[in-house]
Amino acid sequence: METVRTEDSTTDTPDTEGRQSLILSGDAHLNTADPLTGAGSVSLDGDGDHLDSDGHQIDTDRSYTVTGQVRLREWAPDGTMALLSQGGDEADAFTLRYQGDQMLWEAVFAHDDTADPETTVLTAMSSGGSPQTFAVQYDQKAGEVRLFADGVLVDSAPYAAADAWDAYRALQVGRDSAGRGGAHHLDGDVDEVRTYAGVLSPDEIRALGRS
Structure with missing residues (x-):
């Protein structure tokens, strides 16, 4: 997220070295004045702003790590705000979100693509206004998130293999x-x-946490 480009009314992060681009929506914009890491980061205002990958990103029924x-x-802040998710028709296979009433981050893993699925929920304390780096992981072989x-x-x-599904x-x-129009904007x-x-x-995850 060092730079963005605009072509044919679409603004995205350049796709370099085989990496997919992220498409900026709403008022999402590049922040070079006070970036989190490197020369830039992307600022969102909580009112419809978001980014999404240019196509399907990961197979959530297999082992993956997202950071x-x-x-x-x-x-x-009050309310609920999501940092990361990948969804199907009704549910998100995973979502990482902040819960303002508890000052906690939750990683929520749905067991199927329905409107009210059974879920597995993991939690982490919020650091308040300080930057945090998160990693969400599904280990298919170990049967664990x-x-x-x-x-x-x-x-x-x-988290059993039978609970995993491909969003x-x-x-x-x-x-x-996103399958129901998008919610919990950051x-x-x-x-x-x-x-x-x-x-x-x-x-490897510790090294990313120090970046």
Whole structure:
């Protein structure tokens, strides 16, 4: 998220070295004055702004790791705001969201693509207005989901292969529930969004947490 480009009324992050671009929507814009990492990050205002990948991003019925860096606009905002998600028709296979009433981050993994699915929920404490780097991980071989905060494993839980399903929609940054029109828009800055097919090691995730 160092730069953005605009072509044919579409603004996105350039797709370089085989990486997919992220398409900016609403008032999402590049922030070079106070970026989270490197020369730029993307600012969202919580009023419909979001980014989504240019096509299907990861197979959520197989092992994966998704990471992102975030800085909330306020120290302790109210409401619910999503950082990352990838959905199907009714549910998000996973969503990482902030719960303002508890000052917690939740990684929610749905067990099927229905309007009210059973879920597995992992939690991490919020650092308030300070930047945080998160990693959400599904390990198919171990039958487990994990949540890392700033490179540290903070929560994990069993998640059977029978519960995993492939969410066919694009990766969402700054909102969730895209299958139902989008919700829980983020008010803050995002950066360093990365997706991996497979399981990153704890050492690799720690290195990302220090970036």
